Amino acid sequence: MRQHPVRVMVTTVVVVYGLLFATILMGKSPKLGLDLQGGISVNLQPVEKGKVIKNVTDEQFDQAIEIIRRRVDALGVAEPEVSRQGNTISVQLPGAKDQAEVLAVVGSTAQLEFRPVLAIVGKLPTGKAKKKADATVAKLRKELAIPDGVTTAQVVADEQAKSPIPATAPTDPAAPSDPAAAPEVTETTVASSGGGRSVLARHSATQAPPGADPVPTTAGTAATTSASPTTTVPPTPLNQWGVNVYDPKFAELYQTEKQLAAELTPTDQQTPEANVTLKGQDGTVYNLGPVAVDGKAVKGATASLGQDGKWTVNPSFKAGADNIDAFNAVAAKCYAGDPTCPDQGGGKGQLGIVLDGVVLSAPTINTPSFKADQIQISGSFTKDEAESLSVALRYGSLPIQLEPQQAQTISATLGQGALQAGIIAGLIGVFIVLAYLMLYYRMLGLVTAVSLSLSAAMLWVIMSNLQATVTLAGVVGIVASIGISLDSSIVFYESLKEDVRNGSSLRSSADKSFTAAYSTIVKADVSSLIGAGVLYWLSIGPVRGFAFYLGVATLLDLFTAYFFLRPAVVVFARSKFGEYPKRFGIPVDDLQGYTDGRITPTTAKKVPELAGKDLS
Amino acid sequence: MSALSKIYRGENDFNFQRSWVPLGIVSLILVIGSIVSLFAQGIDLSIDFEGGSIWEVPSATFSVDQAATVLDTFGTNAGEKYQVATTTEGVRLVRISGRVDNIKESQKVVAALAKAAKVDVTEVAVTTVGPSWGKDITKSARNSLIIFLVLVAAYIAWRLEPKMAASAMVAVFHDIIITLGFYSVFHLEVSPATVIAFLTILGYSLYDTIVVYDRLQENGVKLTRTGQYTYDGIVRRSLNQVLMRSVNTTTVTLIPVLSMLIVGKYIFGEPTLGDFSLALLIGLASGAYSSISVATPLTAVLKEREPRYKEIRARMIAKGIDPSDTAWHGVNVTGAPVSGSTRPGVVRPTVAAGSSAPALTTTIGGHPPRPRKKKKT
16 A cells, blocks of 8 residues: 555554543553452362363363352452463452452352252342342332331231231242243153243243232242232231332332342252252242252253254263162152142143252253153253253263362552552653663654554553453563564664665665565564464463563554554655754764765755655 | 774674684583583472462561461471561561462461461462462473474574574573573572563564574675675674664663663562563573574574585685685675775775785775765764
8 A cells, every 4th residue: 555654654643542542531441460459369270089180171161160250250359350271260359358268169169950940939130130120129119218228028027917817829820831831842852941931031020910929839938928918918007117018119119129139048058958049040049959860960961953943952861870760750750740849830840950059941841751862951042052051061960170279369559569660660761761762863762752652552552442451470571572662663773774874865765774674573573473472372370461461562563663663754754854864863974975964965856756756 | 983983883893703702602601500500409499380378467566486386387398488578558568488289278377377467367468379280380381482482493494594593592592591590590589470581581582683683694695696705704794784783672671671670679679570670681681692692603603514605615715815804895796805885975994804815905904985084073
């Protein structure tokens, strides 16, 4: 592309600073690494019988990372980072302080379990729905003037104590039939409520009839039944809090609060023998019975596209009493709607697939007995859902045991001190270096200063937008790359100087020298890039951070050299300064063709025709 | 004209070859010394490589003896180094490092230390590295280093020349061994920070070498054709041409690093920055040195054996020109060495050569006329 140098130079400057200001205006800034911010970092590796193992598949790693991420989210750390580095899972928790707690949370092995569903007790809103529910609660509480610290559950309990009424338990007939409404049932095998989950979810979220508890009530859910009376009691005077419990708004608030407050069983109480209350991936809360089949019974699982064009998951079980036989035993009970796996609609029970305390799916059992390799979970799965469920089943069949290999607590003050020192040291260094270059190369030193500021601006933009983490090693990588950025200027200027000393005019040689110098710069930079790339892919820990910044800074060097350094020097060389090579740090007093350090008229005549040439 | 002024004008023509043998001997001594030291006393690796723990207890009163008493209950090597440090915020810290490489055990130490120092458990900062993690770090660093070197060697061989690649690798090993030797001789601890610094150095060293090689190759093509220069002569010319660039680059790279060492370590007292900078400093110096006095001479030795250059040498001797005179005397298109360049406006001073051949007596020895020569203002 042939472009006028002034245009290239101005465009580069405008674009780079424009990006910088846009980034600043958007309020984006780089993330400080743990070593600069303080917090806890843990590196986990898969072990077997106390020894680190290498033969862990990518799939298992990804699943393990997902599980750890979920657990870490529960810790309430602001910006946790869980990533894989080679054979290692690195967990970075900025701001965390209690190492023992973190180790306990991330270090335990995730288990896959099959537990019969006792009841579906509600739905925890997730994402946007959660925010909406929170807002509704706040609004309704204000409208009903319920004092802070008093829950609607307390009000209801109080009300019930005053006028106990036989629980009529109005079961919403629509709810239990929902799973059946899901597109699923297949003849040969298990049909599931993959879609049932979502239908149910929609139902409870949109349910409006005040007080009508939409949750299917069963023997296991005393809480649900006791809650119902609120709607059936005839109007009575206000209670001690001055709250009218018969107001439809109260009913709505009660339902919403109950949804939000659904109590899940804490991790340490999720023993195989106990009944547990767990959350599904979409927020549905299940009451589940004791573990019926252990995840180790699973031999494998695949996701496939059924003949009806729907995605299904096909788990297969190992043979033996603990495996397929145990599965069939519970399947028979669920099929029959036995109290241990009660009817969830259509006379059949559901079997919950639980991985690490999260219900992945709860398919309805549509066959009393299965062959170990002819089980099919169907439902309105998307391809991704089906695949992720099969991955989870495979993972659960052979869970990897992760053990912390390195754990570190960094105090915030120490990190900030290092960052501050690094920045000050870097600035002082840059300042001295630029002063030196300006002394030596005069005007060209100035060009280098601007070019360095462009590199810095681009680096900031990239760091901010990639949300890359700046570690102390990264800071050192950046400081080290200053040398590389300056070197390309030096190589160029020395080449320019040599050409002028060899008799070319400054104006004509600026572009030519750049071409020669750039070829050297590219060769040298490529070796840096190879180094940065190899280190980034193969290293773990701080070396990676370093490599990332070295690589980015090297690329930026190539960029600024081409799009700023070259046009800027060409522009200066063609301006009237170009007649005084001394201002470019090039001594000409002993050369022919110069008078008083200025180009002599005969040589100068050539200039216009050369100056008219475009940059190629 | 002073040497500095000559360099500034790009008219330097130093006889680098003369210093190759003594420098080679110096390098050899340094390398042998380093290897001996590495075998005799090994290298002091931080816990990150071998497994262990570092505990930091913030307390104004907790003493090292108290800490030692606590650590003694956990076994003989549980606490090895005890240090009292003060952070930039003025918080007094007792820093203990030792060989507890089990995370659970280390947590117990934290609890015991917190109890003894009467601080909260969460205030005690702890870093624990399991033994296999340390091995992994070491292994990944070593693997990436090897792959890096192989790739760069392949790249140099492809873009420049295989002989240059081989010499560059020798120079890199020279730098690695000397830097490691420095750490071994002075019992400095090698931490992951040091490894990073180390990798930077390799980058710089190669970068420097490539800049020299690029010029060498360019000159090689240009000057070999004239048949007036031996490879040694081409090397000398190239080194002189890139000298100023090398000096400037080394200066501008060293300044930020020195600034980090001085400001970071001695003013702010940040040990990590100090670790980085010291290794960088030694390596940078070694890298700048090795690209000129290890990589280039080796290339010259290897290339001079090529039949092409043997032939040039033989022809020069036949013409009565001394091939050991590597001084720059311009290029004459007609084939006879003359002083100065054929291009107008260019004057190349000829530096008196160590030995002068009869054929050159007319041009060597006297400086060529210089049209205008003014004192540098």
